[in-house]
Amino acid sequence: MVTIYDLAKKTGFSSTTVSKALNNYTDVSEKTKKKIIEAAAEMGYLPNAHAQSLSTKKSWTIGVMFAEDNEVGMKHPFFNAIIESFRKFVEREGYDLIFASRNLRKRDTSYLEHFLYRAVDGIVVICSDPHDPQVQEMVNSHVPIVVIDMTKQNCSVVYSDNIEGGRLAVNYLHSLGHTKIAHISGDPDIDAGAQRIKGFEKGMKEVNLPIRDEYVVNGGFFSIEEGRIAMNKLLDLKEMPTAVFVSGDHMAIGAMEAIKAKGLRIPEDISIIGYDDIDMAAYVSPKLTTVKQDTDLIGASAGQLLINQMNEKKKMKTTEIIPVELIVRESCTSIN
Structure with a gap:
């Protein structure tokens, strides 16, 4: 599989510049774009998603990187509810989701490289480990991104209070x-x-x-x-x-x-x-x-933050702290 790193090596540009050129970012010169696009075509790099993004400036897809340490995955009710809320919000705006497979690590392919190859317009990260190097690679990239349930990241974040x-x-x-x-x-x-x-x-x-x-x-x-x-x-x-x-x-x-x-x-x-x-x-x-x-509000807020960035075609750093509420049921009682 030809990657953006192969294109970077062939053209002499950085992988970031290659990605921006393929996604038609305005801060890359037309001369540079032309050289990279010609090299991509020559090497057989462009999949349909890239071809579409070059004409419409959007692929209408969002990459989802989801991982938690117990490996319960989508069965975890809290994270499942957030992803479902996020999905409903962005689908109303015309976006589809692409989930990154855990097998990427075994294939020596980073999540960021996978998402760039798939020409996603933005990325949402739901991961319990803020120190994960793959998460940090995405957080520090140029791609519009929002991180859920983490604080103090170099990107937009949404989390409960x-x-x-x-x-x-x-x-x-x-x-x-x-x-x-x-x-x-x-x-x-x-x-x-x-x-x-x-x-x-x-x-x-x-x-x-x-x-x-x-x-x-x-x-x-x-x-x-x-x-x-x-x-x-x-x-x-x-x-x-x-x-x-x-x-x-x-x-x-x-x-x-x-x-x-x-x-x-x-x-x-x-x-x-x-x-x-x-x-x-x-x-x-x-x-x-x-x-x-409030999983509904967490997912919707993350969706709105990401769509704002994708519409502007630039990464933004915004923090949304979602209010919490005490729900009183039967497991507590007064003590004499």
């Missing part, structure tokens, strides 16, 4: 009389995990409660099993917490299973608050009190 979510959870538990409040966190190397830890700390400071080291447990990558393991660590303490703020609903469900396995009751013995408000939260027993992330 995770600090406020953590604060809301702690304040609610304190309003019920709890002072022994623990936190099962997401991995602090993940932006969402780190931000919710900050929210927990902020909430505890606001209500003048000390944070006990043994009451903060790293729950890892937000899975049910990791929530169960983390909760068992809290249950093994000499002085157990009376309430736990859990950084994800899947982890909260695992924590609830661990509590029940010990013969304890929710919320009579331990109150639990989750995070996300996945559909399952309203059907577990007891129904889970949680911090709701």
Whole structure:
């Protein structure tokens, strides 16, 4: 397969210039475009998508790079809801989605190279690892891009107000009389995990409660099993917490299973608050009190940010922080 890197080598231009020329960007001279397009035709590079983009200046496609550490993939209810909301928004504007395959890594092809080859107009990234070199390659490219669920990237980003979510959870538990409040966190190397830890700390400071080291447990990558393991660590303490703020609903469900396995009751013995408000939260027993992330607004906001960039044919750096909401159900109770 002929790549933009092959074209760059043949023409003497950078891969960025080659990509811009093929996508008809205005900051590349007509002379340079002509040389690159002729070389591309000679080498048999141009697929139909590129041929279309050269005439219409758009391919009407968006690349989707989606990865999370538990490899649940599209079955994960939170990410699935965001992608579905994003898809509905951009499809109304006439765009189709192209999902990058995990097999690209095995074929020694980067996600960026794949998306450039497919002549996408923009890229959306949903990935739990902000340090992934492939993510950073896309973030630092010239291609219009929006990143969901990460902070402080060199591009447009959309994420929930995770600090406020953590604060809301702690304040609610304190309003019920709890002072022994623990936190099962997401991995602090993940932006969402780190931000919710900050929210927990902020909430505890606001209500003048000390944070006990043994009451903060790293729950890892937000899975049910990791929530169960983390909760068992809290249950093994000499002085157990009376309430736990859990950084994800899947982890909260695992924590609830661990509590029940010990013969304890929710919320009579331990109150639990989750995070996300996945559909399952309203059907577990007891129904889970949680911090709701507005997946519809996250997906639509990401779609609008990306379309704005694609229409302008330039990358922009905009931050959209989406409000969260506490959903009170049955898993918390007041304490005497």
